[in-house]
Amino acid sequence: METKFTKGRLSEIQRETGIAVSEYWLNLLLGMNKHEVGVVKASGKLLEGEELAAIVRNYQTLDNKLGITLPLIIGGGPQYDELPSYRSSRKVNGIRVTYEQLLSEMVPVAQKNLENVVESLNCGGVEARAMPFGVLRIRPHGIEIDSKTGESIDTGYVGDVLYVDTAPIITSLHNSIIPVISHIGMDHDGQEYNVNATPAAAQVVKWLQAYKLMLLGDRAVEDNNGYTISEIKSEADLHQLITEGIIKDGMALNTQSAYELLKQIGPGRSVQITTPSDLLAELLTDGVGTIMRMPYIIQSYDQPEHLGENGKLELTDIFNSAFLERGLALVTDYWEESTLAEHPINRIYIEAQEWSGGMVVRQFDNMGYACKIATKPDYRGNGFATQAIERAVLDYGGLIWRTGLNENNPSIDFYDKAIHKFKNNGIANPGMVTDSFEANGYKVYVINAQRDKVDVLVGTAAKLPNTMQSV
Incomplete structure (x- = not known):
């Protein structure tokens, strides 16, 4: 049978x-x-x-x-x-x-x-x-x-x-x-x-x-x-x-x-x-x-307006669908210049063939701040997020991001494994800090941060205003 x-x-x-x-x-x-x-x-x-x-x-x-x-x-x-x-x-x-x-x-x-x-x-x-x-x-x-x-x-x-x-x-x-x-x-x-x-x-x-x-x-x-x-x-x-x-x-x-x-x-x-x-x-x-595996084709954009209105709506949908299970969605003014004005968006990454994932990176000291990283639920595990992070590290030299410290956050396990992987695959530079830290209710991840600046960077990232809202 x-x-x-x-x-x-x-x-x-x-x-x-x-x-x-x-x-x-x-x-x-x-x-x-x-x-x-x-x-x-x-x-x-x-x-x-x-x-x-x-x-x-x-x-x-x-x-x-x-x-x-x-x-x-x-x-x-x-x-x-x-x-x-x-x-x-x-x-x-x-x-x-x-x-x-x-x-x-x-x-x-x-x-x-x-x-x-x-x-x-x-x-x-x-x-x-x-x-x-x-x-x-x-x-x-x-x-x-x-x-x-x-x-x-x-x-x-x-x-x-x-x-x-x-x-x-x-x-x-x-x-x-x-x-x-x-x-x-x-x-x-x-x-x-x-x-x-x-x-x-x-x-x-x-x-x-x-x-x-x-x-x-x-x-x-x-x-x-x-x-x-x-x-x-x-x-x-x-x-x-x-x-x-x-x-x-x-x-x-x-x-x-x-x-x-x-x-x-x-x-x-x-x-x-x-x-x-x-x-x-x-x-x-x-x-x-x-x-x-073959790398995904990841397009990068300098400004949200370069996506066009339909592109911004589709990327918003990627983020909202990814965070829906946690009862969260982007704040309505996320794409406005006034949102996190001191850390403006200066790079957006999109999986170009199926638009299965995206990442928004903001200006942050001498490295990038990955404000949003998400993959559509049906595509989780396809490798986009890891590849997008690696790409941003190559573009910026270093990257920092955070995720909420709560029990129903599946991202923590993924990011913990990713940081361990980056420490051993050539992405992390010797002499720089690649690690995770807990601060202000967040788990903050850094790749290639200067050792004498890491505490300030982590503290600053953990205190940034939240750009998600409950739904």
Whole structure:
């Protein structure tokens, strides 16, 4: 009998696991088709023992308790280590050169891996089915230029995904059967090709138009001290991590493939790198591993009148809808110059594509005062607020804001986590103060405040007139 995803079922899982699902993702899940949710890619290292058992346990929860059915793409890796031709083959730019003999040895192992994973899921009470190799339609990769030597290398039977035949995958998902997909694909003549599993999974996400790609391995992305890098914010950041040698070899290829995917499918989607035991958390939240997502397009305006009357009304609606649950709304003269006249508005940030969030920043000493930050309730958890704060810090050098100290204020937990994150991700400058303080009934947050001025800044911010009113 098919299990249907509901808020009630999710609440049960939240109570059991302590995983807190964002409203944004919850609302998406409630309105999605089965094939739009996400795709899981498991490294070949995870296809046996406790690692495979952990994947099965997560699928038991997702499929049997929540009614969420996710395609599973599997790699090869260690299962190929004993193949005679594999040991003598070479890699170029992370790609395994695959000549005819090696391919002939790999295909039976790939088929066995498929059957083993399907059997493990079925034995765990999760109905699964192996997809034919032909769901990945391939064109030859051809020549690869070695980045180290400049040599031109014929990669043999290495393929790139031309398109994904989504029909059998979607049929399986809508019948609540897990489609398990190999990294072996076929061209139109039935010739098999070796495809790197991560780019293959990225293509499945693209052709299904799914929201999440979860890459399961033995660890998330770590820095040189072994600490998890929680987020890779941009392609430039990724390039720097690769240049510094923090990300290398197969992980470099995987993360580059991930960003190519994100550039094609845009904001609102994510790629998350984690371990099998954390799969559930990665699907339902930003996770505990490494997340990559395309930045939102954030427009900035110097003056409220540049928004136009309709723009001001829409931004007012964003703020009022966000504060309604706390019984608050903007004061009627919020946009007038006389409101907080000593701290005039000098920057407004808007999520430009869907107008899902906005932030108003006022002049405040030598930094910005984020007078209002809000995301529409249905979009909470989409990453806009964090990105807007980071953008303002880049524009102003430092930022200060406050929120009311009361029990029904959900912003406090979010801002506390954000400040902790900013302390460790390069936004906070060494020697400057990035922290939170309590004053005059408010919790005041500062990023990059001068140490000798922080007490005055906090005290001033906490005493500013309130620009919200009860409704």
